[in-house]
Amino acid sequence: MASTAYPAPAHAPSYSGEQSGLWSWLSTVDHKRIGILYLYTALFFFMFGGVEAIIIRAQLGAPNQHLVSAEFYNQLFTMHGTTMIFLAIMPLSAAFFNFLIPLQIGARDVAFPRLNAFSYWVYLFGGIFITVPIFFAVAPNGGWFGYAPLTIKAYSQGINIDFWVIGLQILGISSLAAAFNFLTTIINLRAPGMTLMRMPMFTWMAFIVQVLLVLAFPVITIALVFLLFDRFFGTNFYNTVSAGADPLLWQHLFWIFGHPEVYILVLPAFGLVSEVLPTYSKKPLFGYPVMVYSGILIAVLGFGVWAHHMFAVGMGPIADTFFGLTTMLIAIPTGVKIFNWIATMAQGAIRYTTAMLFGIGLVALFTIGGISGIMHASPPADLQQTDTYFIVAHFHYVLFGGSIMGIFAGIYHYFPKITGRLLDEKLGKIHFWLTFIAMNLTFFPMHFSGMLGMPRRIYTYDSGQGWELFNAMSTAGAMIFPIAMLIFIYNFFVSRKRGDIAGSNPWGAGTLEWTIPSPPPEYNFARIPTVTSRYPLWEGKEVDYADARFNAQEGKTPADFGIVMPYNTIKPLFVALGLIIMFCGLISSRALIGVGAALMIFSLYSWLLSPLEPEHH
């Protein structure tokens, strides 16, 4: 606990061997650069999904509006959900997984650097694939959950759903490849002494999320394969009319994936906040082991609650009771986390930085979302609330109030580590307060419009039902978000060039990533540290400080320390390109499938048969 913030040096470190230019980004296998690629791409998609939301709110601002057609409205809400979940929040988390996991566990890179590049390129191409159709008004229109049989060919004849089915399949490949990579990295590349119970909480939550990804994504893969086969080859998986298929098959498969997905979205933010709150309270995280166990418990229980999304389908009292109870149970480990964060802050020397404000914002807003969640854990209550704006309010408190607030906390906290410069705090605080006000003004009134019976997914509504005021408030709130985002983007790009120099540990944090220069050298750690405690910079032994001093050296090259770095390679990009061409062939011409497969297999063999790094002598 002795250490304080390091004095900032006069200039950011520079590295003679530093790479630049387009080619270096296309061929990079450095986890930090891939993390930055994820960050930029995901922020772009976050804003794209935000624009969709703003059009939705403009349409709903007053009764009987016809800003967009009913059909285009369906595409807007489908793509808003799909974009925010698969193209914004998950990849924003992946940006942090990439950048932070190796730094937090004392590794030079992830276990499979080229697979890591492959994951990113598949994500980028998949994101473009699923996003482009909205410019031609043929975007997916069946909701982010794509309920079959509604989405089978008989009821959704256009090409819209094809983009969704194939797009999600592509994004699933990216997520799974990344999950195997991070899982292996956390299991196998921890520095000596970095035992599981010394891992920083972000890495712990990332670990749990990878397990969830590995187990949940195959289920949606199969659900999507069935839908794909039904649509393209005339199979009967969701054909309830003539073949006797079960109308609930899709819902079960989807939510067995879909509920763990909720934790895939929110646990990384929990991890980030568990780094932010201790740092700005100058106290170790309260109840570290319990935080780990409750994270694991959330993940385990998360696989046993899926049917609470389906209370309205009439599963019968036994199933309803079971899933109601498991859902209420999951509130316990989640509540434990909330209390531990509060206890971490209690009697701490709190500094209200922007990151801290976003962190506290998460604790407050996620709690509101959690409480409304417990309300519809009860089947009778859920029957009143399901498919209304009350549910929309609930999950935006969880996903915006939880995930996005946590991710912004992480961005403000780690921006100096990523770029070597600090974001402007004054602009940051304006960004926070505008976001906080916009968030509550937009989503809190939805509790009321929902309770008054306003259904989700309607493109307009009649006056005189008591919904006007609440909808006007939500729309007013939504219009504040773009102002907040513009301030953030301005701050981001200006600070990146002209912000104050950060130094290796501007916040006086305690974990390994703060022992190395900002931005970190390409090899991360000049020597792999030996770890003796959870906060090596706060409560470490002499060996920790010796490693920290050694690793704080700036301006060195890998050769100075005899470190072998992986070659840059474009091959993962080509494998991803082949894959995407193959999938494009499914909806355009069959010949493309062959072309894509050939490119993919050729690039894959070329990748597998070429060495990762120069021969070590």
Place this chain on the structure above:
Amino acid sequence: MATSVAHTSAPAAHHYTTLGLDSRKVAIWAFIGSECMLFVSLISTYLIYKGRSVVGPFPHEAWTDPTTGHVLKPILNIPVTSASTFVLLMSSLFMVLALAAVQNKEKPKHTRGERILGNSKLWLWMTAIAGATFLGFQAFEFTSFVHEGLTIRTNLFGSTFFTLTGFHGAHVTAGVLWLLTLLAIDYRRGLGSRDSLLVDIAALYWHFVDVIWIVIFTLVYLIK
């Protein structure tokens, strides 16, 4: 190419790992865990839809077409599939021998028996041929079913059966290609004990695909 092949085999011994294991070994287990959920989803759907087909042919019962009066026999041919199952099970044995041959490549061999057991090319070929034979059986089964009037579109049984066993067949195909790739490396520069890991992870995958078939064979073919 020959030199680059040599590189792949170099174990990443100079990299520190927490478990002391090569990361590829950890990753293949994570991959197998994920694959379990993939097949659990396929098999569960098959079981949920079992006996719910509106029209025949059915797997274990005869069916009379009400419009034509034509009687369709139970479609599963258990003796033939038992034979293909036996072949696939044997392939796992060959795979074990192939791995052992690669691991013990440098040990001196004195008897004819030791030389046969230590021939990695032989056992890799045997494994790949057994896998390809299984695929041949599957192709025969699929075409005969189509001739008997069962396609992937006919009924719930057809959709679930062809998708489940087809996914398994695709996995066997990937495994055979993997084995042929190992054989190519073996012919090009010879697989030695330092390459054990390459064969080891292929073997783990192969055994996994084999175990999944035992589950499918039991649940789809044997249990009525």
